[in-house]
Amino acid sequence: MKKLAFIHDHEFVINGKDAYSPGKLSTSSFDRYLSIFDHVTIVSRYRLKANGDTLATLNKVTDSRIDFQRFENQSKFINRFVLRSKYKKKLREILKHFDALVIRVPSEIGFLASEIALELKIPYVCEVVACPSDAMDGFNSIKSRLYKKIIVQSMKKTVLFSSGALYVTRYFLQERYPTKGFTCIASNVEINELGRCREYSQKSVYRIVLTGNLDSFHKGYDILFLALEELTKKLSFNIELHLVGKGSIFKRAINYTNINIHYPGVLGRTDLFDLLDSSDLYIQPSNQEGLPRATIEAMSRGLPCVVSDAGGLPELVDPKFVHPKNSPNELANKILNILTSKGDFELASINNIEVAKQFLTKDLRARRLDFYQKLRDLC
CATH class of the missing domain: 3.40.50.2000 (Glycogen Phosphorylase B;)
Known part of the structure; x- marks a missing residue:
C-alpha cells in the first residue's frame, strides 16, 4: 500500500476524529491523489471546534482513505525560529512512514517537511499556488518586510529541489519559483460546462x-x-x-x-x-x-x-x-x-x-493524474 502525506498550512476544524475545512477543500479535493495512492494523510494546522462553529457550513474531509494529522502553526515566531528543531524532530517522526509527499506552498509546515524529505530521501512534489513575496507586500508592515526575505528563500529552495512542481499559472510562478524536477500546469478550478457570451445592453x-x-x-x-x-x-x-x-x-x-x-x-x-x-x-x-x-x-x-x-x-x-x-x-x-x-x-x-x-475539468484531470503518477513511480 502506497501512502501519501498532503502538507499545507490550511487551518482545519477538528471535532473528535473528524476534520472539517472552513475553506474550499473537501473530500473530493483529494480524489486526484486517491486515484494514484491508496491512502492520504493530511498534515496541517488545526483548531478545535468552538461553540460558534456550525459543522453544516464546513466541508468534512475525512473518510476511510483519508485521515488527519494535527500539526502546530509554524508561522508563529516562537515555533518558526525558537522551537524549530523540536518541531522538525516531531515532523520527521510523522513523515518517515510515508512513501511520498505533496506539499502545497507557500506553507511553513511544508517548508519544514521539504527539509526532512530531502534528508530521508522521500520524493515530494510541490503544488505552487501563490507568491509569498506579494503576500508580504500586501501586509505592508515592518514584520512582513523582515519576514519576506526568509519566506521567499524557503519557498525557492523547497520548489527548486522538489521531484516536481505543479503550477496554477502558465508563467508567473514558474519564473519566480523554478524547479529542477518535472512540471505541470493545472489550476485548482473545476469547470464542467461553459456559459454563453454576453451581449451588451444599456441598463439603469x-x-x-x-x-x-x-x-x-x-x-x-x-x-x-x-x-x-x-x-x-x-x-x-x-x-x-x-x-x-x-x-x-x-x-x-x-x-x-x-x-x-x-x-x-x-x-x-x-x-x-x-x-x-x-x-x-x-x-x-x-x-x-x-x-x-x-x-x-x-x-x-x-x-x-x-x-x-x-x-x-x-x-x-x-x-x-x-x-x-x-x-x-x-x-x-x-x-x-x-x-x-x-x-x-x-x-x-x-x-x-x-x-x-x-480549464475544463476533463482536461485538467488528465494532466493532474499524469503528474501524480510520476510521483508514485518514484516511490
Missing part, C-alpha cells in the same frame, strides 16, 4: 460581483472601497455590488445614492453560478494571487472581468481590462469603461469564454 442598474474571504487583506477590498468613492462621482447609472464570501473585517456600510452593496455570505456552487449568470461584471482587485479559481469561474460564464496585475491574473484577460494593483483610480476607470462600452464589454465576454475552455 448594473450588477458587479467579487468573491473572496472578507477577512483577507489580499483580495483588494480596501482598494475597491476607495474606487467606489471615485465611481460614485462619475456614474450615470446605479451599481449593485455583491461581495460574496465569509468574514466580516471588510464588511462596510456604504451609503451612496447610486451604489448599493450586498453581503450574501458563502454561496453554494449553484447559487453562486446563478448570481454570476445574472451579473454584468466580475472584479478581482487583489494585491496577491496565484491564479484565482473565482475569476476563472466567472470567465467560464462569459462574464466580463476587470482584474489587477497581481500574480497570474494578467495571464487570463486582455491587458485593457487589467489595472495596476493598489490603484483605486485605475480600477474605477476600468469598471466605468467596460460598463459603458459595447465593444469592450462583448470583447471581454468572448475572450473569457475562450480562455475558460483551457
